[in-house]
Amino acid sequence: MHIAIVTPRQFGDDAKGGGERYVTELSAALKKIGISNEVLEIPRLRSWRCDSAEIGFSELWSRIRKADVLHIHQLNSPGFDIGAVIARINRVPIVLTDHGGGFICPGRLLGRARLLCVSAAAYVSAWSSYDIDPHKRIRNHTLIYGGGDHVTAAPEIDSIVDFAVVGRILPHKGAHIAIEALPDSASLRIVGQVRDSEYYKYLARIAEGKRVTFVPDADDAEVAQTYKDARYILCPSVTSYGGHVYSRPELLGLVALESLAVGTPVIGSRVGGLAETLERFSQQTVEAGSVKAWRETLQNSLTNQASSESVNARGEVTWESVAVRCQRVYSSVLQSRRGQIGVVDA
Structure with a gap:
């Protein structure tokens, strides 16, 4: 064949x-x-x-x-x-x-x-x-x-970040929601190629004064390290931004599978195939685009670490x-x- x-x-x-x-x-x-x-x-x-x-x-x-x-x-x-x-x-x-x-x-x-x-x-x-x-x-x-098992083995954890967003810097990926919903004193790392420079500048503006770091040119090893460093990986995809409606939301959510393969829990928007993937592995889903709902979920996740220690999906996402x-x-x-x-x- x-x-x-x-x-x-x-x-x-x-x-x-x-x-x-x-x-x-x-x-x-x-x-x-x-x-x-x-x-x-x-x-x-x-x-x-x-x-x-x-x-x-x-x-x-x-x-x-x-x-x-x-x-x-x-x-x-x-x-x-x-x-x-x-x-x-x-x-x-x-x-x-x-x-x-x-x-x-x-x-x-x-x-x-x-x-x-x-x-x-x-x-x-x-x-x-x-x-x-x-x-x-x-x-x-x-x-x-x-x-998701293509993610290379990461070295030992050097530091811990509360949340991380992995993916291309584009409006529909919703990194702005993660920044706006970030609880006080919590840390966020945003890792991904910049595909929209104006949107990236906007993210930098709203991140001022918060514990947000950007890694725009990460290689596979750095991405794998982020999955290991983060307590939670966030997939805050949105269905609209700046008057534009995204009629075809996430059909799968590969970042979620990568994270689960490493063993890090995921919190994601309740959209398209992403929600389906998260529900399949009993991960948290949040109303897409709702800063209030995201803030409440992120705050609760920081005080409930049990779920962050119970992910073992590597054998199921090969x-x-x-x-x-x-x-x-x-x-x-x-x-x-x-x-x-x-x-x-x-």
């Missing part, structure tokens, strides 16, 4: 979001369980790479045509537009996984009609299934969730388990395809 994985970008350099990380870790996990695969990056309609090396369109066509299954990550993307067409012409079954967000691309004009060419959906959360296919056009679908679920999906669509071919041949 050989899988061609299509994604806008892989994790690394400036591509450090959850979607990029997801594909990179899944590819490695599939190889570990014996599933041959290669990653095809299609960031634009006329830009194609295979395992980070530039390739021409004829090679892209050949690699998809030779695959047993094409696993496309991100519905609203050039990768879906191009990959789905090539796969359909060459009768290669398509598995779809979506991570929220997306790009402005021609395929959007077709709306949900695009789903008719998908053989199976591998959802990172039940919320994602409602978001992508509320009318269940894709009959073969399953939950594959996500992993990439190997995600890869095994994907393997079942691939086997299912291949079995279905063989059956259809058999009927035609008969």
Whole structure:
């Protein structure tokens, strides 16, 4: 079995979001369980790479045509537009996984009609299934969730911070809520790439006079150390900011899985797949965007440390388990395809 994985970008350099990380870790996990695969990056309609090396369109066509299954990550993307067409012409079954967000691309004009060419959906959360296919056009679908055990082992704890926010500095991630809700004398560390400089300046302003530190260029080791240092990891994602409404909230919450894999409890907003992930592991959820509710929850967490010592989810949030679920999906669509071919041949 050989899988061609299509994604806008892989994790690394400036591509450090959850979607990029997801594909990179899944590819490695599939190889570990014996599933041959290669990653095809299609960031634009006329830009194609295979395992980070530039390739021409004829090679892209050949690699998809030779695959047993094409696993496309991100519905609203050039990768879906191009990959789905090539796969359909060459009768290669398509598995779809979506991570929220997306790009402005021609395929959007077709709306949900695009789903008719998908053989199976591998959802990172039940919320994602409602978001992508509320009318269940894709009959073969399953939950594959996500992993967190890619976080490298952190060194011994040097210092303790009460709370930490890990993630790109963007308004919808809600770091401003964590700052505004921070109890007096409590400490907060914000770790992540600055993707919105104006928002970052705003965060710095409202953090003045508080015990807030920013680490804008942390590497994997520093992120792992933060998970170990913090008493709680916060995921204060919001559904609106500055008049803009985010119609597709967090579909999974990879930061939460990373934290739980390390053993640090999480407090997160009650939005989308993030809430689903937190509830799955009995973590605290808070009304999104409510500074009052967040302040009360953070204050209570400081006086109730029992929950911060009871997290042991590492064995449940592995990439190997995600890869095994994907393997079942691939086997299912291949079995279905063989059956259809058999009927035609008969």
